[in-house]
Amino acid sequence: xxxxxxxxxxxxxxxxxxxxxxxxxxxxGCGKSTLIKTMTCECYPLAVDGTRVSIFxxxxxxxxxxxxxxxxxxxxxxxxxxxxxxxxxxxxxGFFSSSTLWPNLxxxxxxxxxxxxxxxxxxxVEIGDKVVGEMSAGEQRRVMIGRALVGSGASAAASAxxxxxxxxxxxxxxxxxxDLAAQQELRRMLRRLAQQxxxxxxxxxxxxxxxxxxxxxxxxxxxxxxxxxxKEKLLTGAVLSELxxxxxxxxEQDGFFHAW
Numbered sequence: 035x036x037x038x039x040x041x042x043x044x045x046x047x048x049x050x051x052x053x054x055x056x057x058x059x060x061x062x063g064c065g066k067s068t069l070i071k072t073m074t075c076e077c078y079p080l081a082v083d084g085t086r087v088s089i090f091x092x093x094x095x096x097x098x099x100x101x102x103x104x105x106x107x108x109x110x111x112x113x114x115x116x117x118x119x120x121x122x123x124x125x126x127x128g129f130f131s132s133s134t135l136w137p138n139l140x141x142x143x144x145x146x147x148x149x150x151x152x153x154x155x156x157x158x159v160e161i162g163d164k165v166v167g168e169m170s171a172g173e174q175r176r177v178m179i180g181r182a183l184v185g186s187g188a189s190a191a192a193s194a195x196x197x198x199x200x201x202x203x204x205x206x207x208x209x210x211x212x213d214l215a216a217q218q219e220l221r222r223m224l225r226r227l228a229q230q231x232x233x234x235x236x237x238x239x240x241x242x243x244x245x246x247x248x249x250x251x252x253x254x255x256x257x258x259x260x261x262x263x264x265k266e267k268l269l270t271g272a273v274l275s276e277l278x279x280x281x282x283x284x285x286e287q288d289g290f291f292h293a294w
Contacts, residue, residue, distance in 0.1 A: 044256075044258050046259055048262070054250065055233065055234045056234070056248060056250045057245075057252070059238060059239060060255055064255050064256060065254055067207075070106070075097060075100060089103075101131055103202070104202055105202070109210050113133050115133035118165065118166070122163060126146070152180045156179050172212050172219055172220065175216070175220060182204075183203065201233065202233040202234070203234050207238055208243070224236075228245060228248075234247070250265065253268060253273070260277070269291045
C-alpha cells in the first residue's frame with residue numbers, strides 16, 4: 035500500500051473474522067490507520083501479482099453498501115458542518131455518510147426509530163438535542179460511534195441475534211483527546227457493544243484501550259505486521275519494549291492491561 039510516493043504497508047497477510055474482537059497496536063506512523071483505510075476501501079493496494087483484498091467474501095463493493103456493514107470511527111473529531119448539528123441529527127447522518135442533514139436528504143420514520151435505538155445504546159439520549167460543537171470531546175465521541183452504528187445497522191443486528199451479526203465497528207484511536215473520565219466511559223460503552231455482539235476492530239497505541247473482550251492482538255511496526263496472537267502472550271513488557279523501542283512494564287487488573 036502506497037500513500038503518495040511512499041510505500042507504507044509491506045507484505046500484509048491478514049484475516050479478520052466477522053464479529054471478532056481485535057486490537058491493532060503499534061507506534062505512531064507504523065501504518066495502523068492506513069490498514070483500516072484499506073479495509074474500508076479508502077485506500078487501495080498496489081497492483082502487483084498476488085495482491086487481493088476481500089471484504090465479507092467480495093472483492094468489489096459499492097461503498098454506500100459497504101458502509102452498511104462497516105461502521106468507522108476516525109481519530110479526528112467532527113468537522114465544521116457536523117459541529118453545528120444536534121447529536122440526534124449527527125447520528126442520522128450515518129445513513130447518508132454526510133456531514134450534516136442537508137435539505138435534499140429524506141429521513142424516514144424508520145431511520146428516526148433506529149437513531150433513537152442507537153442513542154440509547156451509546157448512552158447519548160440526554161445529549162440528543164445538544165449541538166455537537168457544544169459537547170465535550172467524550173460526548174462527541176459517543177455521538178460519532180452512534181453515527182457509525184446507525185449506518186451499519188450493527189446495533190439492530192446485535193440486539194436481535196448477537197451470534198448472527200456480520201457487522202463490524204472499526205475504531206481508529208478512539209480515546210484521543212479524551213480525559214480520564216471520558217476514557218473510562220468510552221471503554222464501558224465499547225464493552226457493552228462487544229458483549230451484545232458487535233464486532234470491534236480497535237486501532238490504538240494505548241494499552242489501556244484494549245478491552246477485556248478483545249482476545250486477539252496484532253502488532254505493527256514500520257508498515258509490517260510483526261506479531262498476531264493472544265493478548266496474554268503479546269502484551270508483555272519484553273514484547274512491547276521491542277515494539278516501541280523503549281523500556282515498557284506491564285500489569286493486568288480486572289481484564290485490562292496497563293503499561294508505563
